[in-house]
Amino acid sequence: MEENLLPEQTNDNDRIIQVNIEEQMKTAYIDYSMSVIVGRALPDVRDGFKPVHRRVLYGMNELGNNSNKPYKKAARVVGEVMGKYHPHGDSAIYDTLVRMGQDWVMRHVLVDKQGNFGTQDGDPPAAMRYTEVRLDKFAEAMLEDIEKETVDFQLNFDDSLKEPIVLPTRIPQLLVNGSSGIAVGMATNMMPHNLGESVDGCVAYIENKEITAEELTKYVKAPDFPTGGVIYGMDGVKQGLLTGRGRVVLRGKCHTETKASGREQIIITAVPYQVNRDSLTDRIGQLVNEKVLEGVAYVNNESTNREGTRIVVDLKRDAIANVVINQLFKYTELQTSYGINNVALVKGRPKILNIRDLISEFVEFRMEVVTRRAQYDLRKARERAHILQGYLIALDHLDEVIRLIRSSSTPDIAKDNLINAGWGLDEIQAKAILELRLQRLTGMERDKIKEEFEGLMKLIASLEELLGSETLRYELIKKELLEIKEKFGSERKTAIQYLADEMRIEDLIEEEDVVITISHLGYIKRTSATEYRQQRRGGRGAIGSKTRQEDFVEHLFVGSTHDTLMFFTQKGRCYWLKVYEIPEGEKQGKGRAIQNLIQIPPDDKVKAIINVKNFEDKAYNESHYIILCTRKGIIKKTYLEDFSRPRANGVNAITINEGDELIEARLTDGNSEIMMAVKSGRAIRFPESKVRPTGRGAIGVGGIEVDDEKDEVIGMICANKGETEKTVLVVSEKGFGKRTSVDEYRITNRGGKGVKTINITEKTGTLVGILDVSEKEDLIITCKSGITLRTPISNIKEAGRATQGVILIRIDNGDAIAAVSKIEEQEIIEKPEETTGEPEQNTNDEPNESTDDQSETTNNS
DSSP: OGGGSOOOOHHHHTTOOOOOHHHHHHHHHHHHHHHHIIIIISOBTTTOOOHHHHHHHHHHHHTTOOTTSOOEEHHHHHHHHHHHTOOSOHHHHHHHHHHTTOTTTOSSOSEEEESOOOOTTSOOOOOTTTOEEEEOHHHHHHHTTGGGTOSOEEEOTTSSSEEESSOOOSSOHHHHHOEEEEOSSOEEEEOOOOHHHHHHHHHHHHHOTTOOHHHHTTTSOSOOOTTOOEEEOSHHHHHHHHHSEEEEEEEOEEEEEEOTTSOEEEEEEEOOTTOOHHHHHHHHHHHHHTTSSTTEEEEEEOOBTTTBOOEEEEEOTTOOHHHHHHHHHHHSTTEEEEEEEOEEEETTEEEEOOHHHHHHHHHHHHHHHHHHHHHHHHHHHHHHHHHHHHHHHHHHTHHHHHHHHHTOSSHHHHHHHHHTTSSOOOHHHHHHHHTOOGGGGSHHHHHHHHHHHHHHHHHHHHHHHHHHOHHHHHHHHHHHHHHHHHHHOOOOSSEEEOOGGGOOHHHHSOOOEEEEEEETTSEEEEEEGGGEEOOOTTOOOOOOOOOOTTOOEEEEEEEETTOEEEEEETTSEEEEEEGGGSOBOOTTOOOEEGGGTSOOOTTOOEEEEEEESOTTOHHHHHHOEEEEEETTSEEEEEEGGGGOSOOTTOEESSOOOTTOOEEEEEEEOSOEEEEEEETTSEEEEEEGGGSOOOOTTOOOEEOSOOOSTTOOEEEEEEEETTOOSOEEEEEETTSEEEEEEGGGSOBOOTTSOOEESSOOOTTTOSEEEEEEEOTTEEEEEEETTSOEEEEEGGGSOBOOTTSOOEESSOOOTTOOEEEEEEEETTSSEEOOOOSSSOOOOOOSSSOOOOTTSOOEEEOOO
């Protein structure tokens, strides 16, 4: 092998550099890809243009091809741009020029066209030697102030001329007209938006720099396509606005008409963006031939450039128009989807941008333009004022100036004599005086010079004030934006249609306070709080709920229609229900069974209910906890955030061991003290911090020691530290009870035996309930036989921890207390109906409250 090698060329080796071909290919391809990304495919976030668009508009501006001048041949513009700024094919430049003049492609056209520029049916434009163009007024707003050093310039491809790096646009062009392009390894597809909405979004950002993308979607609602149509569904659109990536589903607009013969027609008056009308018509005909569209007899494209889109679909006599329309949406481009991919160049680097990024980048660019423009105007004003000041000095010494100039042999000597005359003139002023025309020496012209000088001094003062205040510059940007909206703004062309599952029902339901009542047997209803009035404790009260004979109101609380109720069942499941989803019951109605509203299995039962104001407040969710307690002494603590995503079938709140069940759930802020009581008469008190938070699927930890299989936890309370008005109420199964101060229970570690909370004897029976109560509340006791008692808490005396308490209710032989609950006594009492003034008769099965605060017992069985 070595013999076949050519002898070394020593002279050539000096010029050969050995490189790794893999590294060389990588470097070369990266350089190429960056050149495509920056110089061809992606728009700049500031003016929203790719280089070719920017060069075409700048070239037309330099050519004097303005909106108030005659049209010029498109070929003239293409030649100007290609020869000076854009050394690429003429067809590429002409295609760009054509697109900027097509009103079905651009939401706001940039080129005012004359001649055949093609059609929406896919017909090509005429050759550039036939068509004529000039700048549109909309495009001129993007070139305004370019001569005032508002943007940086760079050398063109042959270093013979300068071109702008970016245009000083007054319009958020990237939002308004969008952009699309395929680079190397990335692409952009930005939708057009409504100018008025875009300006409103910019103004909102100027007024509040901390505004979020979510809040900006109230102003910039959705894309607005030049061809109209209907945006079908907003989930993908909102995703695009909030993240920069999303999806728009766009439908054409159509309606039905009936011909004189009685047959129906579907008239399509708008097709989705970038859909070819002839292609759509051909596709419909093809589907008819393939027997996919059974109900269509004939289709024809009757669209014209003057009248707009009109595609007529004739239906067969037995066809149903709505069915055919849905088939058109399904099988043709009458429904089209577009991927939103907001990629643009930010400081020369490609970046994905959401709506806030797009607006903030544009506004900050406008701030730079306005600042540079003010600096330029200030400099020019000062230069002019300086010369005028020299004129005024010369006019004050006119005779001496004329004599001095006449006595000088050359202009340079005259200039030096003026500078050295002692009037304070410098070289610039002296030169300007020498160039002064004699007509400026007349009295009228002298007054004009003084007037101009005074005007310039005011301008200089206002420009200095503008440059010294960022607030004033933002106000100026806002004013100029609103002028643009006034001049060029238009109504939305594209309608928005929300899908059924996207409608936030909260937005349709007025937020108001309601009273929610839940009975012992699980019947729930809500009633407007306006139906209730406050009444002093001890008042007569009124009928609240008509319940079954063995039922009673167990929970009653006030919530908002926008609140969420969390239901915890004995098997450890959690279900959610919005308050507005609870049926509104009549004043004396019993309500509906909870099982009919949430998907609870027949063998499960709701044990606890928690009301949450707002799951969307993440900070609140992460600082609050759900405390769960089971019959076997297990305690569990989970972040409220873990329950913030409701599901229809519910979720596991705690894993329940065999033979155990959930008995209580409480919402805490992490600083409570937990008390648990067992059937045998013991209770434990420990800080909530002793229970570490765990996930929803966890089992929990020991809260109190349960002695044997017959013993069990009967309840749990969570008391806030330092809360003095609350006391601990315990009730035994044979009707004994008492209130005790929380402080009598010493704080211990969790998992212990606890201390005696009531003296359990054969006379008292086992412990059945523990509640944290205040004197403003009532106690409701229900017995196994159906007897219920409602008595004020204030009637129950406080007693020591180890006592057996007092008799709360006398129990018949063989009967026992089944459950105890509390309710705010007379806190909200139903407003009596205006009748003849006679006292209201109680016709329900619940006991009346006695007016002398004495408890009353009724046998409902």
